[in-house]
Amino acid sequence: MKHIVKILSLLVAISAFWIGLLQAAIIPRSHTWLLPIYFVVSLGCYGLLMVGVGLMQFPTCPQEAVLLQKDIAEAKDFFKHKGVDVGSN
Amino acid sequence: MELADRAVGLLLSSISLSIFTYYTFWVIILPFVDSDHFIHKYFLPQDYAILVPVFAGIALLSLISVFIGMVMLKSKKKKA
Incomplete structure (x- = not known):
């Protein structure tokens, strides 16, 4: 809930800045009109960059895998002692 | 497999x-450069700065819609 408020206020601030720029006409209109598209393009680039970075350093935890396998073996042993069929291996 | 993932990630990051x-450069810096500067040779006119992203967005949206439609059709066929 808090996060969306932050994002929304950022969006409102950016659009207010843009409308102010549009009204003030410091720089030519045609260039001011490009800014929202620039914003969208940079958002897309950011998303793509985040996906790329996440793929590059994909977190793997081998120790956790070993622990999990140990837990599975323990549980299977436990159930076998209680007489529950948990399949082969 | 991990190396391929890493390569794809690097490719995505570099593309973005x-x-x-x-x-x-095109949108922010170029308007402040003189129009007869040699750097303008490397960029399309300003109109394309709107047209290209809009068309790319439309193409992306239609591709996503086609993909979703195909998935829904496939799942319907599986259910029947």
């Missing part, structure tokens, strides 16, 4: 960074 740099 290069698009961002090029577009920033």
